[in-house]
Amino acid sequence: MARGEQQAAEAIAAALADLGFSARPVDLRPIPFEGTWGLATSAAYALGNEVVMRELEERGQLEGLSKKEAKTLAGASVRERVPVLARQIAERVAAAGNPLFGSVEAVNGYVNIAFDANAIAAALIGEVLERGSRYGQGAPIAESVMVEHSQPNTHKDFHVGHLRNSVLGVAIGNILRAAGYEVKDANYIGDIGMHVIKCLWCYERFHKREEPARLEDRGRWLGEVYAESDARLNFRKDVLDFLQLLAREDQQFVATIDRMLKYLWRKGAEGEDIAYLLGRITHAQPIKDELLRDDEVIPRFWPIVGDQLRAEVAAPRPYVPVEGEPEPTMTPEERLERWEALAEHMDEWWGPSRGWRDEVRATLARWEAQEPEFVALWEETREWSMVGFRRIFEELGATFDVWFYESEVEEEGRQIVRDLLEQGIAEISEGLPVVKIDEKLGLSEPTYRTLPILRSDGSTLYSTKDLALTRRKFEEFGVDRAIWVVDVRQSLYFQQIFKILELWGFEQARRAQHLDYEMVRLPEGVISSRKGNAPLYVDIRDAVVARAREIIEEKNPELDATRKEDVAWDVALGSLKYAMLARDTSKVVVFDLEEALSFDGHAAPYIQYAHARASRILEHAGETDESLLAQLEGLDFGALQPEELGLLQGIAALPDEIQRAAAEYRPLLITSYVYELAKRFNDFYHACPVLQSPEPTRTARLALTAATRRALANGLALLGIDAPEEM
C-alpha cells in the first residue's frame, strides 16, 4: 500500500515537472467515494490560481489593484483553468502507464488515481496476513515515552471517572507503542495525602475493627469511611451554608425567621446566638461558625427549620421574582431533602464536630512523625485498597512497567522545595512556601499565578510530590518524553509544576506534557463522592456483564457455558471501554447506565460481531491466515465489486490511522476506524457471497475476509478490546 502511494506521488510529480512546474509537495488522500480504492490530489486548484495570477502579473493587469480586486479579477479564469490543468496532469500520469493504476481521471478539478485492485490486493493482503498482530505498526522510533495514567487514590473508591482515565491511558500507551515509540506505562498511586489522613482519622475514631471479614470487601468499605469522614468534617460548614442559602433564596423562610427564632428564644436558648442568627439571615450574610457560642442552639433550631420547609412543600406559593435578587437554585422539595440529610446527623455531630478538624491535624502529625503504630495502620489499610485496584487493572487489561507511590516521593519533594527556597525561586508567603510564578517570569497578567509547594506545617502537598516525580521520570528512567493522563481540571496545575521546574533549571520539564481530557458526568449532573452519587466501576461492570449474559443467552444459547462467560466479559468490557474512547478527549462524557447496557448500533459489539462473522466464514471454508497466505500467488477477484474496493481501502488505511492517532493522542480515531471497517465488511458480505462464489473469486474473497478480520482485531487491540471468534 505504501508502495501504491509512493508511486502515485512520483507519477504526479513527474507529470508536474513535465508541465513545467517547479517541484512542490503534493497532497494525496483517498478518493472519498464509496467503492473506490485509490488516491486523489487537488494540486490543480493551487496550480490554477498560481498560473492565472502569474499571467495577470506578466500582463501588468494587477498594477494598482488591491489584493481583493486582484482576486475578483482572477476568480473566473481560475475556475476555468483548474479542470484543464487537472486533465493535463491526468493525461500525463496515465501516459506513464503504471501497471498499478487501474484508471486515472480528472474529475471536478481533482486528479483521481484508482488502483488496479487485483494488481495490489495480493500485496496488501499478503502484508496483513504475514505481519499478523503487527500489521499496522510503524517502524521503531528511537524515542522513549512514559505514559502515566490511572492514579487512583487508596482509601477511596474507583469510580466511573477513573475508568475513563485508565481506559484512555491504556489506549494511548498502546497506540504510541504501535506507532513505533518505546513506551513505559506508569501508575501513580495516591497512597498518602489529606484524604488518607481523614479516612484513617474516621476509621480509628468511629469504625476501628468494624472492617468486613473478607479482604476483597475492605477496599470499598474503606471508601465509605472516607466519604463519611468528609461528611463529618464538612458538617458544620454544610449546615451554615444551607442556612445562608435559605436566607438568600427562600423568601418565605426569611419572612418567618423572626417568629421562628423568638419561639426558640422562649424555649430558653441563648439570646446572643439568636440575635446573631437573626441578623445574618435577614441580611442574607454568611454565618460564621466561630461566632456561635452555644452548640445547643443550632440543633434546637433545626427542627423548626424543618417544619417551615415542610410547610412550604405542603402549601407551595408561587415564586415572585425580585429585582436584583438571584433566582433560586433549589426547589422546595430539594431544600427539604437537603434539610433531612443534615438532620440525620444533627444531634450526634453538631456539638462534637467542633473539635474534629483539630483531631485530623493531630492525625496528620502522627504521619509526619512516622509514628510506627500509625504507619502500620496505613500500610494495612492501603493494601485493602490495592487488592481491589489490582483486580480492576487486570480486568481492564492495564499493565504497568512502573508503579509510583505518592508516599515514596515526599522526602525528595521536600528537598526540592528547600532548594527552590534557597535559590530564591520559592518564598515564604502567608506562612508557607510558594512560587509566585508570574512574578518570576515578569508577567503582568495573571497567567501561571502562585502555587503553594508545601503546607505551613511542613507536610507535603500534591505539588511537592509532583516536583520530585517529574524529575525522577527523566533522571531515573531516562525517558525522552513524559505524559500525564489527568483530567482537564488540573491543566493550570501542571503548567505551574512544569514552569517551576524550568525556573529551577530542569530543562527536561519542557518534555513533560499534561494530556488532559474532559470529565465524566452523569445525566443528573456532576459526579460527587460527597453526594455519594459516583457509580463505582465494580457495580457498573457487574451490571454490564449481567446484561451481556442475558443477550448471549437470547442470541446464541448453544454456545458452551465457559465460552458464554468469556464472551460476556469481552462484550461487556469492550462496550464500556469503547464508550469511553469513542468521544474526543475534549468532550464531556455523560455516563448513562441505560446507554451502557445497550449494545446496539455504534458500539463495540457491532465491531466484535463483524469479527466473529469473518471468523465463522473462514471456519466454514476451513481456511486460516497461514493457508490463505500460501494461496496469494495470482490472487484474482475478477471484476471487483465496489464493496470489495471499499474494504481494501479500509484495510490499507490502518497504518496511517495509527500514526495520526499517536501524533494527536486520540484513540477516538481508532474507534472511528474500526467502526468504519466493520461497516464496510458488513456491506461486503451482504453484497458479495464468499463461500458460494466460484474460484478464483472465492479464494480472493476469503483472503480479503482474513485480512479484514486481522485489521479489526488489531484495531480493537489498540483500544484494549478483545475480539471473540464467536459470540
Next chain:
RNA sequence: GCGCCCGUAGCUCAGCGGAUAGAGCGCUUGCCUCCGGAGCAAGAGGCCAGAGGUUCGAGUCCUCUCGGGCGUACCA
C-alpha cells in the same frame, strides 16, 4: 477579572483546508428456506451558535460577540 474547553439533525456524537456535511439512538416502512437478524435496505430530519476576516476553496484557520462548562494560594 484572567485563562482553558465546548456549541454540527429531536437526542448523543463524527467530520486531515477540498468533491453532495455523515453515523448511532429515537421515529416511519421493508428484509431471516439464502456464509449468524448483536444485522441489512429505504424514508423523514441541518441558515454547522452569530458577525467579520484569511484562502482558488472554511463546519474546519484567525479576530470579535453570544450561550454553556471548568480552573484560578496550604484538596488531589
